[in-house]
Each structure stands twice: as structure tokens, then as C-alpha cells.
Amino acid sequence: xxxxxxxxxxxxxxxHPSTHGVFRVRITxxxxxxxxxxxxxxxxxxxxxxxxxxRNYVQVVTLTDRLDYTSSMINNQAYCLAVEKLLGVEPxxxxxxxxxxxxxxxxxxxxxIAVGFFVQELGAFGTPxxxxxxxxxxxxxLFEMLCGARVTVSYMRPGGVFADAPRDFWPALDRFLEDFExxxxxxxxxxxxxxxxxxxxxxxxxxxxxxxxNCSVSGPVLRASGINWDWRKQEPYDAYDQxxxxxPIGSNGDNYDRFWVRMQEVHQSLRIVRQxxxxxxxxxxxxxxxxxxxxxxxxxxxxxxxASKGELAFYLVSDGGISPYRCKIRSPSLINLxxxxxxxxxxxxxxxxxxxxxxxxxxxEVDR
Amino acid sequence: MALREVSGxxxxxxxxxxxxxxxQGFDANVVSVQPSRVNAVAEFLxxxxxxDFQFLNSISAVDYVEYFDLVYHLTSLRQLSTAVFxxxxxxxxxxSVPSVYGIWRGADFQEREIWDLMGIYFxxxxxxxxxxxxxxxxxxxxxxxFL
Numbered sequence: 001x002x003x004x005x006x007x008x009x010x011x012x013x014x015x016h017p018s019t020h021g022v023f024r025v026r027i028t029x030x031x032x033x034x035x036x037x038x039x040x041x042x043x044x045x046x047x048x049x050x051x052x053x054x055r056n057y058v059q060v061v062t063l064t065d066r067l068d069y070t071s072s073m074i075n076n077q078a079y080c081l082a083v084e085k086l087l088g089v090e091p092x093x094x095x096x097x098x099x100x101x102x103x104x105x106x107x108x109x110x111x112x113i114a115v116g117f118f119v120q121e122l123g124a125f126g127t128p129x130x131x132x133x134x135x136x137x138x139x140x141x142l143f144e145m146l147c148g149a150r151v152t153v154s155y156m157r158p159g160g161v162f163a164d165a166p167r168d169f170w171p172a173l174d175r176f177l178e179d180f181e182x183x184x185x186x187x188x189x190x191x192x193x194x195x196x197x198x199x200x201x202x203x204x205x206x207x208x209x210x211x212x213x214n215c216s217v218s219g220p221v222l223r224a225s226g227i228n229w230d231w232r233k234q235e236p237y238d239a240y241d242q243x244x245x246x247x248p249i250g251s252n253g254d255n256y257d258r259f260w261v262r263m264q265e266v267h268q269s270l271r272i273v274r275q276x277x278x279x280x281x282x283x284x285x286x287x288x289x290x291x292x293x294x295x296x297x298x299x300x301x302x303x304x305x306x307a308s309k310g311e312l313a314f315y316l317v318s319d320g321g322i323s324p325y326r327c328k329i330r331s332p333s334l335i336n337l338x339x340x341x342x343x344x345x346x347x348x349x350x351x352x353x354x355x356x357x358x359x360x361x362x363x364x365e366v367d368r
Numbered sequence: 369m370a371l372r373e374v375s376g377x378x379x380x381x382x383x384x385x386x387x388x389x390x391x392q393g394f395d396a397n398v399v400s401v402q403p404s405r406v407n408a409v410a411e412f413l414x415x416x417x418x419x420d421f422q423f424l425n426s427i428s429a430v431d432y433v434e435y436f437d438l439v440y441h442l443t444s445l446r447q448l449s450t451a452v453f454x455x456x457x458x459x460x461x462x463x464s465v466p467s468v469y470g471i472w473r474g475a476d477f478q479e480r481e482i483w484d485l486m487g488i489y490f491x492x493x494x495x496x497x498x499x500x501x502x503x504x505x506x507x508x509x510x511x512x513x514f515l
Binding site: 041042045047049050211213214215216217227229234235236302304311313315317325326328330334335337338367368 | 370371422423424425426428429430431439441445448452472473474475476477478481485499500501502509510
């Protein structure tokens with residue numbers, strides 16, 4: 001006998017503890033099944049694009065920190081690349097290596113958060129999250145040595161980085177890499193083959209390659225659906241053409257694959273960090289650019305990077321003035337959310353938060 | 369393995385032979401098309417095997433006061449190429465262009481954001497509402513005349 005139920009609309013967020021910031025979604029349920037999803041944005045909208053039009057090119061770097069605040073370094077990098085394209089300059093080699101190195105450390109930190117929260121949302125309350133935060137703290141300490149800030153770093157500048165790494169940064173980085181190898185092993189032993197995690201995530205909310213492409217999805221979510229696409233490979237920027245790394249690809253595009261791809265990417269990031277340490281040469285770290293930049297009027301540039309969440313790009317237009325005429329931010333988190341109905345509709349209430357966690361959104365970047 | 373940037377001229381030639389009258393001009397790496405034909409252009413660029421741009425990177429709107437530019441950045445994952453096309457819309461009031469939602473679903477939130485912050489309406493978008501600001505907000509804050 002089938003029981004007829006009445007559809008019921010439930011409001012999740014914006015203060016729900018597990019929605020990765022102030023994200024709200026209106027979900028209509030039929031019993032336990034999700035039948036309709038409507039995301040509601042804007043609770044963290046600060047108008048970053050408008051603010052950028054009021055600041056000079058160097059000051060905008062501080063705004064980029066506050067987009068995806070779990071990967072500030074990569075945001076800095078995307079913006080600086082866009083400004084450099086606009087000016088037609090290239091940073092010195094040492095700066096390129098420092099940027100690549102810090103961006104990869106940041107990717108590790110960001111993926112650790114993604115994985116930690118993902119597992120926490122499955123019900124493994126606390127422990128895995130603390131394991132990943134333990135390692136993330138060490139990375140933030142390293143950033144503090146570089147620029148005095150842990151989260152809102154503003155370490156990069158158009159034309160290079162703010163300052164060279166202090167002498168005691170390198171031994172501290174070596175110590176971190178040595179310890180992290182073991183810490184990562186612990187996290188992986190705990191999670192990768194974990195039976196509960198597998199049962200809960202394998203085959204849940206698969207996203208096909210066609211849907212992912214049509215929805216403009218990028219980053220680990222796209223790669224989990226089996227597409228070999230990484231901007232670091234396709235359009236190498238900074239020192240990525242000098243280092244070797246693989247692009248982990250999932251096969252089913254389900255929640256487990258999205259988690260798995262992130263875990264594998266941490267290994268690749270470590271490989272890149274090691275190569276950067278081996279290859280980096282002494283030299284200047286910043287071009288001698290004027291403090292107030294005035295790119296030629298009418299020029300425009302599209303600077304993009306493979307951020308921890310996906311393709312992050314800045315589309316800048318110059319009118320010859322001291323601030324960008326237009327600074328459009330192509331944020332991976334917002335656009336990855338396009339798949340939210342493919343991800344949730346037809347699945348159960350219990351998988352909802354886990355599936356949301358598997359796309360790893362950051363509201364600072366969704367709302368900007 | 370760098371990507372190939374398809375030049376504006378190449379795009380203009382392809383569009384001229386397939387959809388005569390849509391191209392309004394081109395420069396080094398951008399082709400400008402008629403705003404009312406944006407969806408036709410998009411469909412051609414996605415489906416034509418020699419173009420094959422299945423991936424929409426972003427849609428940006430720029431307010432130049434006399435006109436607005438809509439900038440579409442595209443990527444072909446199979447042909448390893450990128451392309452940019454623009455649509456120029458004159459005027460300030462009641463602006464609208466056809467939506468590309470049906471062609472690239474990734475346009476969904478981006479078109480809503482442009483409507484919300486720039487005030488360009490996309491016809492044919494199934495859920496054309498404000499996205500960042502609340503319904504009832506007056507004005508479109510990313511416009512140059514909004515203070």
C-alpha cells in the first residue's frame with residue numbers, strides 16, 4: 001500500500017549550522033524525498049564588484065581576500081594575474097614560485113576544510129574536522145610568517161608578492177611537510193576506506209559529465225564527473241608550467257568521488273610545493289611598478305586560475321583611471337551551485353546536507 | 369598545452385556564413401553581435417562542430433553609460449580553444465536580450481545577477497528574479513549612475 005503525503009516546504013538556513021555560511025535553500029519535500037529546491041542568495045552580499053570601482057588597483061587585493069576566505073591566496077593570485085594581463089607585465093621568477101607555492105598550500109588548507117566539514121556532515125562529529133584543522137592551522141602559521149595575517153593575507157601584489165619569505169620560513173615549511181605527510185596518512189586511514197562514509201556517499205547524487213559541462217561547473221566537482229580539465233594544466237600561469245603534477249579524475253561524479261578527488265589533489269599540491277622548494281632561485285620578488293597603477297584606457301583582461309573550488313576569474317576593464325572601471329568576479333562557488341537541483345531533487349532529506357557539502361561552497365564567494 | 373584563442377575575425381566569418389546579419393563588428397579576439405540574436409549566436413557556437421563551445425565560462429555586463437556591453441566568455445573542452453563575444457545594448461531603460469539559459473544552463477544565476485545589479489532583463493529565463501538583493505529593491509547598484 002502506498003501512502004500519499006502532502007508536499008511540505010522547509011526552509012533551510014540561513015542560520016543552519018551546516019550550510020557553509022549564510023546559505024538558505026527552500027526545499028519542498030514529499031515525505032522524505034526532495035521534489036523542489038530553490039536556493040536563496042544574498043545574505044553576505046557586500047558589493048565587492050562595486051567597491052572595487054572605488055579603490056585603486058593595489059587596494060582591490062584586500063577585497064579579494066574576503067571573497068572565498070578559505071583560499072585568500074588563490075583569490076589574490078587570480079586578481080593579480082588579471083591586473084598583470086591588463087598592464088602587459090610579468091612578475092619575476094621568484095615571485096612566480098612563491099605564488100605557486102603559497103597557492104598550493106592554500107589549496108591544501110581549503111581542501112582540508114572541505115573534507116573535514118563533509119565528513120562532519122555525515123555525522124562524524126568533531127574528530128575528522130579537528131584532524132584536518134590541526135594541519136590547516138600549521139599552514140596558516142606559515143602564512144603568518146610570510147605576511148603577518150592568517151586568513152585575509154593580501155600577500156600578492158600586481159607584479160609579484162608583497163615581500164620575500166623570511167629566512168625561518170623555509171625550515172618551518174620543511175617541518176610542516178614532514179609532519180603533514182603523517183597527518184594526512186592519519187586522515188586518509190580514517191576516511192578513505194571508511195565503510196560508513198562509503199555507504200553514505202557512493203552512488204549518491206551523481207552528476208553526469210554532460211550536466212556538469214552544461215551547468216558551467218568547474219574545479220573538483222567537474223573533475224569528479226570524469227572530465228580532465230584543470231586550468232593549471234590548460235592555461236599554465238605563474239610557475240605551473242615548470243612543475244609536474246597529475247589531475248585526479250573521478251568516474252561516477254557522486255559524493256564519494258567529489259570527496260576522493262579533493263583528497264587526491266592534496267597529494268598533488270604537496271608534490272607541487274616540493275618542486276617549488278627545489279626549483280626556487282634567489283632574486284627580486286616584485287616588479288618596480290608605480291604604487292598607483294594606470295592601465296591604458298579601453299584595455300580589458302580576463303585573468304583566471306584554478307582555485308580550490310573551481311575556475312576563479314576576474315574580468316577587468318580599464319578606463320585609464322586609477323581604479324578598475326569594471327571588476328567582474330567569476331566565482332566558482334556561485335556557478336557550481338547551478339547543479340543544486342540535479343544534486344538534490346529525487347534524493348532524501350538525510351543526504352541533502354552531505355550533497356551540499358560535496359560541492360564545497362563558500363558564501364563569501366557566492367554572494368561577493 | 370595552451371589553449372587557442374579564436375580570433376574575432378574567425379568568429380565573424382563563421383557567424384557571417386551561418387547567421388548572416390548577426391555580426392556588428394570584430395577586433396583582435398572579440399566579435400560583437402546583435403543583442404537580439406544572442407541566443408541564435410550562442411546556439412550556433414555550441415552546436416556547430418567546428419566551434420563546439422559547450423562550456424560557458426562567464427557572462428559579464430559592463431556599463432559604459434551610453435551603452436551596456438554583455439561579454440560572453442566561452443571554452444571548448446574538446447577543441448581546446450576559447451572565444452569571446454559581446455553584445456552591445458544602447459539605452460538605460462527597459463533593456464532586454466534573449467536568455468541563453470536553454471543553451472547553457474550555467475547562465476542561470478549569472479543572468480539573474482546581471483538583471484539584479486545591472487538591470488538588463490533576459491527574455492526566456494524561467495526564473496528571472498533578483499538574486500542578491502530583495503524583490504522590491506529600487507535601482508540596479510552596479511550601474512554607474514547608482515550612488
